Amino acid sequence: xxxxxxxxxxxxxxxxxxxxxxxxxxxxxxxxxxxxxxxxxxxxxxxxxxxxxxxxxxxxxxxxxxxxxxxxxxxxxxxxxxxxxxxxxxxxxxxxxxxxxxxxxxxxxxxxxxxxxxxxxxxxxxxxxxxxxxxxxxxxxxxxxxxxxxxxxxxxxxxxxxxxxxxxxxxxxxxxxxxxxxxxxxxxxxxxxxxxxxxxxxxxxxxxxxxxxxxxxxxxxxxxxxxxxxxxxxxxxxxxxxxxxxxxxxxxxxxxxxxxxxxxxxxxxxxxxxxxxxxxxxxxxxxxxxxxxxxxxxxxxxxxxxx
Amino acid sequence: xxxxxxxxxxxxxxxxxxxxxxxxxxxxxxxxxxxxxxxxxxxxxxxxxxxxxxxxxxxxxxxxxxxxxxxxxxxxxxxxxxxxxxxxxxxxxxxxxxxxxxxxxxxxxxxxxxxxxxxxxxxxxxxxxxxxxxxxxxxxxxxxxxxxx
Numbered sequence: 001x002x003x004x005x006x007x008x009x010x011x012x013x014x015x016x017x018x019x020x021x022x023x024x025x026x027x028x029x030x031x032x033x034x035x036x037x038x039x040x041x042x043x044x045x046x047x048x049x050x051x052x053x054x055x056x057x058x059x060x061x062x063x064x065x066x067x068x069x070x071x072x073x074x075x076x077x078x079x080x081x082x083x084x085x086x087x088x089x090x091x092x093x094x095x096x097x098x099x100x101x102x103x104x105x106x107x108x109x110x111x112x113x114x115x116x117x118x119x120x121x122x123x124x125x126x127x128x129x130x131x132x133x134x135x136x137x138x139x140x141x142x143x144x145x146x147x148x149x150x151x152x153x154x155x156x157x158x159x160x161x162x163x164x165x166x167x168x169x170x171x172x173x174x175x176x177x178x179x180x181x182x183x184x185x186x187x188x189x190x191x192x193x194x195x196x197x198x199x200x201x202x203x204x205x206x207x208x209x210x211x212x213x214x215x216x217x218x219x220x221x222x223x224x225x226x227x228x229x230x231x232x233x234x235x236x237x238x239x240x241x242x243x244x245x246x247x248x249x250x251x252x253x254x255x256x257x258x259x260x261x262x263x264x265x266x267x268x269x270x271x272x273x274x275x276x277x278x279x280x281x282x283x284x285x286x287x288x289x290x291x292x293x294x295x296x297x298x299x300x301x302x303x304x305x306x307x
Numbered sequence: 308x309x310x311x312x313x314x315x316x317x318x319x320x321x322x323x324x325x326x327x328x329x330x331x332x333x334x335x336x337x338x339x340x341x342x343x344x345x346x347x348x349x350x351x352x353x354x355x356x357x358x359x360x361x362x363x364x365x366x367x368x369x370x371x372x373x374x375x376x377x378x379x380x381x382x383x384x385x386x387x388x389x390x391x392x393x394x395x396x397x398x399x400x401x402x403x404x405x406x407x408x409x410x411x412x413x414x415x416x417x418x419x420x421x422x423x424x425x426x427x428x429x430x431x432x433x434x435x436x437x438x439x440x441x442x443x444x445x446x447x448x449x450x451x452x453x454x455x456x
Contacts, residue, residue, distance in 0.1 A: 029439055049445055050417045059401040205374055216340065
């Protein structure tokens with residue numbers, strides 16, 4: 001299919017990158033911008049602010065809702081659905097969207113605030129993490145895989161906010177998540193089961209209670225490593241940071257033996273579509289595994305047999 | 308022993324009707340990743356103290372150890388939503404100027420710049436090297452809608 005046809009067919013979304021990726025992990029934004037349009041997902045940038053995050057919510061839920069409403073109203077104004085790169089942002093925006101669609105008197109109050117900046121929340125947009133969209137159009141993903149990641153053994157960490165609260169996220173079973181694993185298998189890689197799969201990564205406490213957060217990292221890494229994993233795969237920038245930079249800090253402090261690099265899911269998609277490790281931003285990660293890198297470099301193009 | 312403070316009990320219950328349904332089964336505690344690593348953080352006990360309006364409820368620093376993972380909400384058989392109860396208590400602490408300084412500063416950063424991370428020239432140089440647009444503060448609008456005075 002030629003490029004123009006594809007551009008016309010492509011559904012456009014308002015990309016909600018989120019602060020963590022924008023400011024701390026820009027290589028993830030880079031890979032998302034590269035890969036999503038190749039999967040027929042059009043993206044547009046709007047003047048979004050912080051979603052806002054759970055820390056902000058812990059100070060004042062009303063303001064949290066006001067700021068989230070502004071973000072939702074911006075997308076509504078453009079007639080676009082929101083596509084999240086971060087489960088935390090996605091959760092905030094989905095919850096605010098649900099509350100404001102449901103509670104009309106609260107909506108009226110919030111709209112008075114939004115009126116000051118010329119915006120209105122009408123309840124016309126939807127919010128989804130990109131994995132939800134990829135899972136819905138799995139055939140497109142399968143078509144684009146040219147270099148299957150055969151033999152790469154991955155520990156899947158879905159994290160918390162893509163799953164819970166399940167009445168809001170409506171994506172997967174929080175007790176036994178399997179969709180990210182399915183998406184990983186679609187790329188040809190192998191997923192390994194490990195005992196601590198559903199344990200939270202502990203990122204939120206890394207700043208304030210490093211001792212707790214570090215022990216969580218140690219248990220996650222040890223459990224995945226001893227189960228045979230070569231890397232983690234995550235859908236979340238906070239989990240990514242926890243398993244990347246923070247893993248090295250935890251390792252130094254607790255002196256554990258093992259280490260595992262981490263991939264954001266779209267980095268793996270990029271590799272399976274033929275980009276190299278550099279092009280998917282792998283080298284911006286702090287935890288490296290030369291053995292795994294060699295294995296990835298040796299992957300070969302899928303043989304296409306036309307019958 | 309728990310000393311019950313009626314005023315506080317009333318105030319807490321006003322915004323947390325569901326808390327009355329708690330039958331102290333400990334599902335929240337058993338599900339809590341923080342408690343697994345730090346027994347001082349016990350959601351079940353925080354809930355019963357809040358329910359009684361116990362005086363030391365608000366002095367507790369434990370609230371701020373919550374990872375906000377939502378597992379307790381997900382599993383609570385009574386729909387108490389322990390995470391949301393803690394959130395409301397934290398909101399109350401913030402309104403009384405009792406929130407930790409780092410939370411207040413983090414909130415201020417978002418309202419003034421629009422981002423939860425400080426925007427530095429180093430970040431923008433890195434973004435530029437990846438052909439991504441530079442980040443600029445977009446907080447003015449938030450000030451208008453968040454601060455009502």
